[in-house]
Structure formats: C-alpha cells, structure tokens
Amino acid sequence: MTGPEILIETDASALAEVVADQLVSTLSALQSQGTTPSIVLTGGTIAEKIHEEVARRASDGRVDWSNVEIWWGDERYVPAGDPDRNEGQARVAFLDGVGVDETKVHPMPADDGTDLDAAAARFAAEVGTRTFDLVMLGLGPDGHVASLFPGKPTLAETERTAVAEHDSPKPPPRRITMTFPVLNRGREVWFLVSGSGKADAVARALTGSPVEQTPASGVHGSEQTLWMLDEGAASALPDELRPS
Template sequence: MSTERVIHPDADTLAGDIAERLAEAISRAQQQGREPHVVLTGGTIAIAAYEQLSADGADWSRVHLWWGDERFVAAGHEDRNDQQARDAFIDRLGIPDDHVHAMPARDASAHDGGEQSMSDAADGYGASLPGEPFDLVLLGLGPDGHVASLFPGFTQLDEQVRSCVEVYDSPKPPPERITLTFPALNRSAEVWFLVSGDGKADAVARVVAGSPVAETPASGVTGLERTLWILDEPAASHL
C-alpha cells in the first residue's frame, strides 16, 4: 500500500485535477471490464470538482455511486450530500437511478405513515453495500480532523462490526447524520483525501504525523492499495 501527495497552487487547480483523476480512474476500471463502485464525499472542493466532470473520458452509465456520510434530513434537502451531487453532475450526466445508492432520508418511510429511525436507516444502508471492496473512496477533512461523520472522541470511532452507523449529536449542523464506519471506509482499493484551505493545514499535518485516531479520525482511513492526498498549497502549508 502506497501513500502519495499531490499539491496544487490553488483551489481551482485542485478541483480541476480531482475531476480529471476521477474520470480517469473510472475509465480505467471500465477498461478492465468492471463497473466501478465509488464512494462520494460532500464539501466545497468536492462539489467544485464534480461540477467540472463531463461526459468525455468515462461511461457514466456504468458507475455505481455511494456516500461516505449523509445529513439525516428530508430527501431533496439542500443540505444533503446526494442532492448536491445530483445538482453538480449526476442528473447532468444521466447516471441511472439504480446506480445512485443514496443514504436513506428522514422521510424515506413517510408513505408508511412515519419517519424511518436512524439506526434502521444506517443498518439498511450497511446491508446494501457491495460485497467486493470499493474501487475508490473520496473523503474530505475537517479542521478538527474528522472524516465522513466520524468525529474526535465519538463512540462511532470504536465501531468494528457495523458498516454504517447513526450520529445523533454531530458538532457540525445538522446534528443527526448517518456515516460509514472505519471497517467500510477501509474496504477500498484507493482512498483519496480532497483538502483545500489553510484552515485544514493543521489537521493534514496531524494525520501525516500519525496523530491518534481518537484525536484525528482521518488517521484511521487508508486505501488497500493506495492512499492519495490531493491538496492545495494552503492545506499543505504545515507539512
């Protein structure tokens, strides 16, 4: 397993490189006869990259999309990572609905007369994950070192059985979320960290220095074959 870093001068260049690398990774998997499974992240730099994706270079009808975490709000809400991705590229590129594996929404069971519980939603998503490792997991990084919705000091960091869990008191709004756990995030050929801005520089440096997972959860995620950090210069300024 290799760990690599690519550093760009600014956020715009960073977003363009992410988009190019993502299309290339998908195309490469498809040329090997596979429909790649990619775990998406939210966040400003990821959305900027998604907006630059085009129909060139990859067959977007033959890719499966998953999410590393989600805000447990109603379907279609502007806070949801899946809705932001739909607005940025999924609808534009015509990815089939049955290849878009969004995490459950709060109102997913509204037609049955009630809301879905977070624990049931998390377990249901965990059960739906592919049996084989993901091809690629995309992750952002919080200034506190959190990744997906795995936050410093939270009990979810210790989960070793469930692939997906509920979070009731996220320090970032909204407080109720669903997230993949370390066992699921670490079951990927490649993990890419997409990080922009000097506000993330300390967290990046802590991960690179091997900060404990309890303090810097991002330290707990690595790819089976490669871990790639794609940064801009402000985010890399403490290295």
C-alpha cells in the same frame, strides 16, 4: 499497502481540475478492463468544485456514467430535497447531467420519520460485504472524516459498515456515516482538502495523530492512499512530507 502519496496544487480551482481529470482517467481505465467501477463520493465545498469539473468532462465520452456504481461516505439525516444533503449537491453539480443509471446510485436514507439507527442499519445491509474501487473523502478542521468525529463512540466500530451519529458537533446533528471497516475496504482512498483552515488537521493526519483525536488517521486505501491538497491545506506539512 504503501504509505500515503501527496499531491499539492496551487489553489482550490487547480485542485478540482486535477482531481476531476484523475477521476475520469481512473474510471475510464476500470471500464476498459470490463469493470463496473464503484465510487464513494464526499460532500463539501471542494467536492462541489470537483463535481462541476467532472460534469464539464462528461461530453468527451471517456466514462460511461450509466455503468458506474455511486455511493456516499456520509449523509445528513434530513428530509429528501433538503439542501443540506450531500446527495442533492452531487445531483445538481453533475449526476443529473451525465446519464447515470438510477439503479446504480445508492443514496443514504433521508429522514422520513424512520428511527435514525434503523435507517443506518438499512443502509449498512445494502453495503454488505462489498468493496469499492475508489473512496473520495473530505477532511474537517477538527480532523473528522465522513461523519466520524474526534472522541465519538463511532470510532470504535469494528463490524458494522454504517452507523448513526446522533449528535454531530457540526450541524445538522443527525447523520449516517460509513465506518472505518468499510472505508478501509476502498482499493484507492483519495483525501481532497483545500484551505489553510484545514492545514493543521492535514498535518496531524499525516504525522500519525491518534485516531481518537484525528479520525482521518484511521483511513487508508488497500492499494493506494492519495492526499490531494492545495497550498493552503498543505501549509503546515513538515518539509519531509512535501513532494520534492
């Protein structure tokens, strides 16, 4: 595994277009090799922009979306249909319109009254020992990734692939998240970050901040780690880390 690569675009719109193009190219290349690609999606504002750009490219036929395995890196434990769910955002933005095979879509459990820890364990069993071709992640201003937050016990998990977060500092408080062991099984990991409010977290993650303070520091692709930023998110990077 080599060190992280950094790509900087002018603004969030330009970033979303570049990410969507690269996603389509990556999935198309994998399918041309006879692979059923597996991707882990993220939520958030930039994710919504990216998903909309992906939907605009669906008509070109480069990706057979019925032959893509789709997962989520974390989810808010709220009832099905709640607008807070990452799954719902992705479905509205692009999944419902691109012809996915529902048997290949793997949402995290919604709150149906089941105990949160039991729901997380059920999803962890579904993940099992699988690996992913691409893990797409956002980043919080505090350096959190998925729903792995600074100072939380979930950062110390070394075996389970998904765990419950009962008290997220960012509402809603109850969540399910993938853990470092499975995120780091991603062949490629892409961090997708926009906005100057996240610039300090980006700089900390890329300059070796401890995982306990900046959880994003603990996630790396087995083959590639790519940070895709807009100028705002990149504004605190030291000059030596900026692409020449």
